[in-house]
Amino acid sequence: MSAADRILLTGVRAFGRHGVLPEERAAGQEFVVDLELTLDLAVAAATDRVLATVHYGELAEAVVAAVERDPVDLIETLAQRIADVALEAELVDAVVVTVHKPSAPIPVPFADVAVRVERRRTGTVEPVVIAIGTNLGDRAETFAEAVAALQRLPGLTVDVVSSLHETVAVTRSGPDPDRPRYGNGVVVGRTSLAPEALLHRLLLIERTFGRVRAERWGDRTLDLDLIVQGDRRIDEPGLVLPHPRAHERAFVLSPWLEADPDAVLPGRGRVRHLLAALEAG
Ligand SMILES: Nc1ncnc2c1ncn2[C@@H]1O[C@H](COP(=O)(O)OP(=O)(O)OP(=O)(O)O)[C@@H](O)[C@H]1O
Ligand SMILES: Nc1nc2c(c(=O)[nH]1)N=C(CO)CN2
Structure with missing residues (x-):
């Protein structure tokens, strides 16, 4: 009732x-x-x-x-x-x-x-992984502020925050040491929001950090990607879950593994194994 x-x-x-x-x-x-x-x-x-x-x-x-x-x-x-x-x-x-x-x-x-x-009060709560990337401005500060914004987001509980990993920028044509290096990290948490609603909020947070969406794979103040939400598989124009490139990105898998050593990417397998395979080249 x-x-x-x-x-x-x-x-x-x-x-x-x-x-x-x-x-x-x-x-x-x-x-x-x-x-x-x-x-x-x-x-x-x-x-x-x-x-x-x-x-x-x-x-x-x-x-x-x-x-x-x-x-x-x-x-x-x-x-x-x-x-x-x-x-x-x-x-x-x-x-x-x-x-x-x-x-x-x-x-x-x-x-x-x-x-x-x-x-x-909301009903179901699902595990969620959000990846953070930044390669313009003060990366450590942007990372800390992005995490704080996520911690304040209604409907999202942040359980674990990875450390900030410094990574070489990956462009369409591969790693590019001439581009500013990235700070990458992930948060692992739980959400009661629908994935569309969560992504919408992530895009809003990105916008408040002044990101200009000029170029895909281009330099950015803040990029927030929804990596997985529960075991949902979504393939819509504005939302693909699991994130379609997560399995091939060491800059996502490495901080994720640090935050959750048992992590599994639905449809792809254990994050530990995916990262080992990437590192083996
Ligand atoms: N799982 C997801 N997480 C984040 N954005 C997604 C996801 N699935 C689809 N999108 C869509 O992708 C767009 C993000 O494009 P964006 O400019 O961030 O790409 P990018 O960061 O350059 O490349 P990539 O998506 O490979 O990280 C968003 O507008 C969003 O609608
Ligand atoms: N190292 C690194 N390279 C990237 C990253 C990122 O977060 N880290 N994000 C991209 C587009 O989202 C493109 N290239």
Whole structure:
């Protein structure tokens, strides 16, 4: 049975230092949070026990703690953080979080600015491997920031992050030592997202790193490839799974093997063996 019951908690005020501008980080400001939890309250009503529901006082304190914690740039990120806090209570099926920033630095008169996110507990979770590549700018920094973005992505849990492997750029005509070297790595994790939705988010993250999609196999600030998701086989114009070139790329297989020594590439075999075969030439 999916519950239609709700707990509403509105106007929770807390002080935080979230924002893009240095002044916001320095001075801080007030944030106001509204929450709507969807959960089944029938057992609480039948037993009259607070154990059978979400204690609204504790919830409010957890929201304040989430606002007061380390600053982030966006109220979108803060709203996601608060949604995660609300969904920690097993009873909660879904949550709508609104974060208001009434003192935001907007240079015209305005009443309020807010974001609202709706998140629900999801069903199946599949293992996933994402490859990261970067050969422009500060590769170590880009790698760390890309991993941080993946760790914050709703619907993705990052379990293992490989080290950053420095590799020779592979072009259409083979390895090219004259091109900037790549930093490559992988993250191994779990996702509740559909592969199309996950890839869409990966492409969005790439875009925020300023990648210009000029040339296939060309130099790039950040490349995120979905390597495998569970044992799915997909062959669509915008999405091929497993990634069609993963088995022939040491720059994917080597960090993957480091992150998961038992890894298997569906349809191709053990990553250990694939890498050994590549290295044997
Ligand atoms: N498993 C996948 N992971 C990432 N992108 C994929 C995948 N399958 C298909 N694509 C599509 O490929 C496009 C990626 O092209 P991109 O410019 O990143 O290629 P590339 O990185 O130059 O080459 P390669 O795909 O060989 O790494 C995306 O727009 C995406 O729709
Ligand atoms: N070493 C290395 N070479 C590449 C890489 C990469 O990630 N590492 N990515 C490419 C296109 O995705 C093309 N060539």
